[in-house]
Structure formats: C-alpha cells, structure tokens
Amino acid sequence: MSALKLILPAFVLSLSTGCTGLLTPSDQGISCQRIEADIRWGALSGLTADAADAGILYAVHDHNLPRPEIQTINVSGDQAVIIQSFPVLRNGKEPPYDLEGIARRQAGGFWLASEGKPGRHLPNLIIRTDNTGHVLKEVPLPASVARYKIKAGFEGIASTGTGEQERVVVVFQRRWKDDPRGQVKIGQYWPASGQWRFYLYLLERPKGNGLSAVAFLSDGSVAVLERDNKPFFKARTKAIYRVELPDHPGQAVDQPYPLLRKSLVTDLIPGYSLACGTKGKLEGMALTPAGHFYLVADDDGKGTALLLQLRLHR
Numbered sequence: 001m002s003a004l005k006l007i008l009p010a011f012v013l014s015l016s017t018g019c020t021g022l023l024t025p026s027d028q029g030i031s032c033q034r035i036e037a038d039i040r041w042g043a044l045s046g047l048t049a050d051a052a053d054a055g056i057l058y059a060v061h062d063h064n065l066p067r068p069e070i071q072t073i074n075v076s077g078d079q080a081v082i083i084q085s086f087p088v089l090r091n092g093k094e095p096p097y098d099l100e101g102i103a104r105r106q107a108g109g110f111w112l113a114s115e116g117k118p119g120r121h122l123p124n125l126i127i128r129t130d131n132t133g134h135v136l137k138e139v140p141l142p143a144s145v146a147r148y149k150i151k152a153g154f155e156g157i158a159s160t161g162t163g164e165q166e167r168v169v170v171v172f173q174r175r176w177k178d179d180p181r182g183q184v185k186i187g188q189y190w191p192a193s194g195q196w197r198f199y200l201y202l203l204e205r206p207k208g209n210g211l212s213a214v215a216f217l218s219d220g221s222v223a224v225l226e227r228d229n230k231p232f233f234k235a236r237t238k239a240i241y242r243v244e245l246p247d248h249p250g251q252a253v254d255q256p257y258p259l260l261r262k263s264l265v266t267d268l269i270p271g272y273s274l275a276c277g278t279k280g281k282l283e284g285m286a287l288t289p290a291g292h293f294y295l296v297a298d299d300d301g302k303g304t305a306l307l308l309q310l311r312l313h314r
Helices: none
Strands: 004-006 028-033 035-037 044-050 053-061 069-074 081-087 099-104 110-114 125-129 135-140 154-160 167-172 183-190 195-202 210-216 222-227 238-243 262-267 282-287 293-297 307-312
Touching: 044 110, 044 154, 044 293, 053 099, 053 282, 099 282, 110 154, 125 154, 154 222, 154 282, 167 210, 183 210, 222 282
Parallel strands: 044 099, 044 282, 099 154, 154 210, 210 282
Antiparallel strands: 004 035, 028 307, 044 053, 053 069, 069 081, 099 110, 110 125, 125 135, 154 167, 167 183, 183 195, 210 222, 222 238, 238 262, 282 293
C-alpha cells in the first residue's frame, strides 16, 4: 500500500504534578509536522498513552470508518507513525460500536467508550478489552441515567488504578435532557463494585460547547477538554480544564448531581498559529509518562487532519 499522508493533530504540553495555573501564549511553543502511515487511518476520535512506553500511543476511530479497531502510534521519533492496527471483536465478530474514547488500563488491556445511537437502539457503553482488542465486558449506564439520553453521548474515557482502586471516568459530549442549562455530565465507574456516580460540569458557553476528552493527571485529578465545533479562526473555546473527582463512590446522590469546581490549565486559542491549519474538532487526549499531553482531532474520515505539536513552558 502506498504511504498515506497523515497530519495527526497532537498537542504536546508539559504539566507538572498538581499544576493548576493558567499558561499564557508566551509560554507556548507550536510546530507542525507531516507524518506517514502505511495503514488506513482517519476519523480519529480517542487517544491514550502507554504507561510503560512514553513513545507509544493508542487511538480509535469513530463510525465514519467501518470496523472498530485500535491503532498503535509510535511517537518516539521526529515523526509520529501509525505502526499497527487490530480489530475490536466481540465473540469473534465486529460489534456495532461508535468508538469515541480509549484508555490504557494499568492492569493491561483497554477501556473503550462507545457513543450510543438512540435511533438504532444502541446504548452508550464502556467496554473492557484485552491487549488484542477482544471484548471482555460491556458496561451500560444505569437505566435511571440512560433514559435521558440524546444523540450525543460518551465522548471520552480515562482510567486509573488497579484492583479495588481502579476507576473509570467518562465525559458526555452534550447536555442531556435532565441536565441543567449550560451543564453536562461526567460519570465515574468503579469496576470492582460496579458502582456509578455522576457529577455536573459547567460549560464556559452554554450554547455550542461540549466536552470531548478526558485524562487522569499524575496527582489523581482529571483534565478535560472543552471546545466548540468551530475552526480555529472562528473558535471561542478550545481549552483544557482541571477538576477533582472522589477516589471512592461514597453515598449515591440523587439529582441534581454535585457541581464540580474547575480551574483553567490552558487556553489553546491565543497561542495557536493558523499556519498549522484551521481544524477545530479536537477530540482525543492522552497524557504520557513523561508528562506530555497529546490531542487528536477528528477529520470525519477524510484523512485531512493536521499534526500540531504544542509545548507549554513554565
């Protein structure tokens, strides 16, 4: 197969443990790269880092390309290269997932987030797989939450811990029918007990904004990517915020769910160069062992996304 030109959007940020301060454009260094892949790619929607190898990332694509799969990306050299792809299979068959997020488990394997399709009676799911993409477990939302679903559902996933301490966080892209105006859900799941807990996140702009990715920081807090759908030259919100979530489920809380406090880590717009392209649908986000963020943008399967590297210096 002839090499395909891939400009993988990747924002790389340095973040120290517990960092909550706003970083200004003068702290940012931005560059763009073209990279190549010898396998089919596109519609990248989720990203996660390998905890044991700082040079390896994993990505998934959404329904704009057929056959759910996990792609391995080598970022150890001057260029990022998609070096492997393996299918996600359930009982040997391809499930009808719309994958929007991926998280590498500390105990091995992956958690995936599949966005529901109400019109096709497909639920929002978090999915546990082994290292080769074989589905081991599907976890739906509680019926009391799923009943308020809309077309936009799970959009990102992250995990941390092992055994009794393992927890999984999912972000919802848009406000659901039961959410207050201008707020969206964040869910947290404890696999050992099967318990879910839910929280509310206040958007900067009630109309048009949503959450698109999540990653655990080294201090146990969570980074979330909030954005609008506009290209960069029209954008008003492309930013990373930090929130804190409980380590343990505690007592279940009925609606209204607790409203999380958030703090701005960095605004991506002021230091962005339009020379690096105008795509604005930032989606996947991963934090490497070296303390760098990578973000990917969805190109809806067109293979036109840009590779952007953003370094933040303190």
